[in-house]
Amino acid sequence: MSTVIKNGTLVTADRMWEADILIEGETIARIGADLKGDEVIDAEGAYVIPGGIDPHTHMQMPFMGTEAAETFETGTRAAAAGGTTMIIDFCLPGEDGSIKNAIETWHKKSRDQICVDVGYHMAITGWNEQIFTEMKDAVEMGVNSFKHFMAYKGALMIDDEEMIASFRRCKELGVLPMVHAENGDLVAEAQARLLAEGITGPEGHSYSRPPEFEGEAANRAITIADAAGTPLYIVHVSCEQAHEAIRRARQKGMRVYGEPLIQFLTLDDSEYQNADWDHAARRVMSPPFRGKEHQDGLWAGLQAGSLQVVATDHAAFSTEQKRRGRDDFTIIPNGTHGLEERLALLWTHGVETGRLTPQEFVAATSTNAAKIFNIYPKKGALVEGADADITVWDPKIKRTLSVANHQSILDYNIYEGWEVTGQPRYTLSRGEVVWAWGQNSSPRPGRGRFVPRPPFAAPAKALSTWKALTSPRAVARNPMNIPAGV
Numbered sequence: 212m213s214t215v216i217k218n219g220t221l222v223t224a225d226r227m228w229e230a231d232i233l234i235e236g237e238t239i240a241r242i243g244a245d246l247k248g249d250e251v252i253d254a255e256g257a258y259v260i261p262g263g264i265d266p267h268t269h270m271q272m273p274f275m276g277t278e279a280a281e282t283f284e285t286g287t288r289a290a291a292a293g294g295t296t297m298i299i300d301f302c303l304p305g306e307d308g309s310i311k312n313a314i315e316t317w318h319k320k321s322r323d324q325i326c327v328d329v330g331y332h333m334a335i336t337g338w339n340e341q342i343f344t345e346m347k348d349a350v351e352m353g354v355n356s357f358k359h360f361m362a363y364k365g366a367l368m369i370d371d372e373e374m375i376a377s378f379r380r381c382k383e384l385g386v387l388p389m390v391h392a393e394n395g396d397l398v399a400e401a402q403a404r405l406l407a408e409g410i411t412g413p414e415g416h417s418y419s420r421p422p423e424f425e426g427e428a429a430n431r432a433i434t435i436a437d438a439a440g441t442p443l444y445i446v447h448v449s450c451e452q453a454h455e456a457i458r459r460a461r462q463k464g465m466r467v468y469g470e471p472l473i474q475f476l477t478l479d480d481s482e483y484q485n486a487d488w489d490h491a492a493r494r495v496m497s498p499p500f501r502g503k504e505h506q507d508g509l510w511a512g513l514q515a516g517s518l519q520v521v522a523t524d525h526a527a528f529s530t531e532q533k534r535r536g537r538d539d540f541t542i543i544p545n546g547t548h549g550l551e552e553r554l555a556l557l558w559t560h561g562v563e564t565g566r567l568t569p570q571e572f573v574a575a576t577s578t579n580a581a582k583i584f585n586i587y588p589k590k591g592a593l594v595e596g597a598d599a600d601i602t603v604w605d606p607k608i609k610r611t612l613s614v615a616n617h618q619s620i621l622d623y624n625i626y627e628g629w630e631v632t633g634q635p636r637y638t639l640s641r642g643e644v645v646w647a648w649g650q651n652s653s654p655r656p657g658r659g660r661f662v663p664r665p666p667f668a669a670p671a672k673a674l675s676t677w678k679a680l681t682s683p684r685a686v687a688r689n690p691m692n693i694p695a696g697v
């Protein structure tokens with residue numbers, strides 16, 4: 212069976228042009244004029260873009276004494292409804308500490324539920340022989356990126372020595388280390404002080420994690436990555452201090468990538484001052500939302516290219532779960548949602564305002580992630596042979612974001628009442644329409660697939676060559692120029 216998408220304007224990270232797309236089975240077979248297929252999808256007046264890739268989600272994640280409420284099923288349905296056709300979720304090792312077992316556990320959780328494709332990053336939450344060995348197994352199982360938490364002291368956090376060892380192992384394996392950059396010791400100290408001062412509400416969360424703590428950790432992680440000779444991806448960049456560290460590193464020629472979240476681009480820290488406890492607690496995440504000046508910096512980074520990917524860090528906890536921290540902000544589960552809203556918010560606040568071109572929008576929502584995480588051009592591209600993960604993006608559809616119409620399992624929406632312009636008229640995952648605007652689609656759970664991601668030959672080789680050329684070496688001297696011993 213073949214399908215042709217007709218009359219649309221194709222947009223990729225580097226081009227915009229009029230053409231039809233012929234899909235045969237699961238892949239793009241041809242791109243050109245006047246193509247014919249068994250079925251026709253009309254894209255008149257719409258942009259035809261690569262399906263979104265959200266490289267930062269946490270479905271059903273065990274965290275802070277509970278488990279994220281969003282399931283792989285509801286989460287990937289929300290993704291499809293928002294024009295996203297692939298997520299990369301974070302695997303956390305269980306009590307046995309095994310990375311291999313964690314991947315199997317994630318497969319078991321996701322396999323029968325996913326409506327679109329998934330990949331995994333692996334969290335490194337300690338350091339020992341088993342982890343060293345199993346990192347290679349993880350690579351063979353299709354994982355090419357490893358996250359290190361510099362925060363969440365006493366839980367997921369690792370120290371510098373462990374991070375150095377793990378980054379060196381990443382370099383050996385040609386895979387990408389990632390960091391959650393916040394100084395966890397300083398956060399823990401600030402939390403204790405604020406509680407002692409009687410600040411127990413969600414505003415304490417924001418006070419305990421100032422941008423300086425994030426900037427310090429970003430600089431430290433960059434220094435460790437440079438010493439280990441590896442590229443680095445910094446997740447959920449929220450502030451100018453971390454952005455500045457990334458800019459400086461990139462200017463020195465380092466491959467450091469920065470990921471702002473759609474939440475950081477659109478919401479600010481005044482949310483934590485809201486008199487309604489639930490309102491403020493539902494927006495508790497780490498790092499927290501920042502002031503407007505930081506937001507402007509993040510937008511500028513996307514425009515200038517110092518930040519590459521807009522993700523969501525979708526970690527959805529219900530009101531009831533958030534209320535666990537009623538008397539103590541340090542136990543409010545950290546996380547917010549955005550998977551379904553990401554593209555529409557970035558279009559509305561990025562493209563509609565002239566901050567981003569449609570091509571830059573595509574780069575930030577799919578192509579750059581596909582390149583950085585080594586699945587390009589299978590994903591994130593409109594080229595012959597690529598997976599037919601395609602969103603027919605209608606820039607005229609208006610929608611009011613609301614818990615009443617969202618697909619997420621959550622009992623609230625942090626964007627309640629916000630008007631957005633632009634929605635997927637159709638979302639296609641490997642050639643199948645999984646979402647059609649206004650038709651109450653229900654993509655089949657279990658149709659999604661795990662996408663293995665191989666290690667990165669090119670950046671690893673380039674960095675090794677450069678490090679070998681610039682590494683310290685002894686100066687060859689004529690013995691006549693060396694003082695004689697006494």
Ligand SMILES: NC(=O)NCCC(=O)O
Nearest residue numbers: 391496497524526545546
């Ligand atoms: N970001 C957040 O608050 N929750 C999810 C876990 C993480 O990414 O740190």
Ligand SMILES: [Zn+2]
Nearest residue numbers: 391446447497
């Ligand atoms: Zn994190």
Ligand SMILES: [Zn+2]
Nearest residue numbers: 267269524526
């Ligand atoms: Zn996260």
